[in-house]
Amino acid sequence: MSVFTTVTAEDLQPFLKRYAIGQLVDLQGIAAGVTNTNYFVTTSHGRYVLTLFETLKAEELPFYVNLMAHLAQHGIAVASPIANLDDDYIDTLNGRPTLLVTCMPGRVIDTPTPVQCAQVGEMLAQMHRAAAHYHGRMANPRGLAWWQAAATAVYERMAPADAALLRRELAAQAAADFTALPQGVVHADLFRDNVLMDGEQVGGFIDFYYACNDALLYDVAITLNDWCVTVDGDIDTARARALLVGYGAVRPFTAAEIAAWPLMLRAAALRFWTSRLLDFHQPAAGEMTFAKDPGHFQRVLSHHLARRDFWLA
Ligand SMILES: Nc1ncnc2c1ncn2[C@@H]1O[C@H](COP(=O)(O)OP(=O)(O)OP(=O)(O)O)[C@@H](O)[C@H]1O
Numbered sequence: 001m002s003v004f005t006t007v008t009a010e011d012l013q014p015f016l017k018r019y020a021i022g023q024l025v026d027l028q029g030i031a032a033g034v035t036n037t038n039y040f041v042t043t044s045h046g047r048y049v050l051t052l053f054e055t056l057k058a059e060e061l062p063f064y065v066n067l068m069a070h071l072a073q074h075g076i077a078v079a080s081p082i083a084n085l086d087d088d089y090i091d092t093l094n095g096r097p098t099l100l101v102t103c104m105p106g107r108v109i110d111t112p113t114p115v116q117c118a119q120v121g122e123m124l125a126q127m128h129r130a131a132a133h134y135h136g137r138m139a140n141p142r143g144l145a146w147w148q149a150a151a152t153a154v155y156e157r158m159a160p161a162d163a164a165l166l167r168r169e170l171a172a173q174a175a176a177d178f179t180a181l182p183q184g185v186v187h188a189d190l191f192r193d194n195v196l197m198d199g200e201q202v203g204g205f206i207d208f209y210y211a212c213n214d215a216l217l218y219d220v221a222i223t224l225n226d227w228c229v230t231v232d233g234d235i236d237t238a239r240a241r242a243l244l245v246g247y248g249a250v251r252p253f254t255a256a257e258i259a260a261w262p263l264m265l266r267a268a269a270l271r272f273w274t275s276r277l278l279d280f281h282q283p284a285a286g287e288m289t290f291a292k293d294p295g296h297f298q299r300v301l302s303h304h305l306a307r308r309d310f311w312l313a
């Protein structure tokens with residue numbers, strides 16, 4: 001469940017008076033998600049999603065919320081933040097910072113088709129273009145230094161062969177330099193469960209709370225590693241090609257990106273291998289965790305290491 005902070009209709013009515021979105025008609029807790037409390041809020045004007053932030057503080061939110069507003073203004077399929085009558089996107093309810101956004105069409109899908117992957121690739125490239133003039137800045141909080149610290153915390157609990165693979169890959173990534181690649185704002189967590197698909201179209205990208213400034217190619221690799229791999233962690237060629245063609249038709253890959261692609265796919269796998277290892281071996285005290293399988297991203301990485309044919313464009 002993902003209602004950590006309960007909201008009743010009585011709580012919501014005075015809150016909604018601070019907005020211009022009509023009268024409350026219905027309030028439903030949303031079961032999916034593990035980080036924040038989310039509710040569908042239906043008013044006489046339409047359907048919205050209310051998020052109560054359980055860990056992020058109000059002062060940490062403007063980068064993400066202003067980014068969503070910027071992208072929505074440029075026609076990207078993201079939920080559009082709704083401002084209150086003081087012209088603030090971030091408000092407070094039951095002791096938590098809040099955000100009210102438009103409800104996006106579609107649903108999370110488990111088994112995407114190549115056509116859906118192409119649409120996600122196309123929207124991701126459009127998102128990168130639209131974010132090019134976004135003024136907010138955010139260093140990647142889950143970059144190399146974080147992977148190294150996470151690995152240090154879990155090495156001794158890992159099987160020696162797995163720990164050795166992790167050490168080798170961290171050394172390879174420490175020697176890599178992606179700073180000359182095209183940079184910009186990346187979502188950095190565009191897994192299937194952070195995209196609503198409306199049939200074959202992208203209904204909306206959600207959950208921008210890992211967004212940051214980094215190499216654009218990193219975002220492509222993270223997305224492909226989730227949308228276009230089989231259950232055993234190998235690339236599904238048809239889905240991968242579709243996603244890359246969809247992306248490249250909007251923002252063609254540069255020669256430097258093509259050269260960096262094999263190592264970037266591994267970096268993106270390493271990012272989630274290390275975070276899942278940490279969640280698995282060292283769940284944060286008091287946090288409600290549903291640890292995801294770290295072994296999956298170890299297998300994704302191993303397949304990338306064994307691969308000889310890296311097709312990007
Ligand atoms: N703007 C939106 N329109 C429609 N549905 C939404 C919207 N935002 C969120 N949802 C629904 O709420 C669910 C949970 O949202 P989300 O994944 O952002 O949860 P979270 O707990 O905030 O984040 P996390 O994925 O990190 O656990 C989504 O799977 C989706 O069904």
Ligand SMILES: N[C@@H](CCO)C(=O)O
Binds near residue numbers: 272292
């Ligand atoms: N998408 C991540 C969890 C949220 O960062 C994972 O599957 O490990």
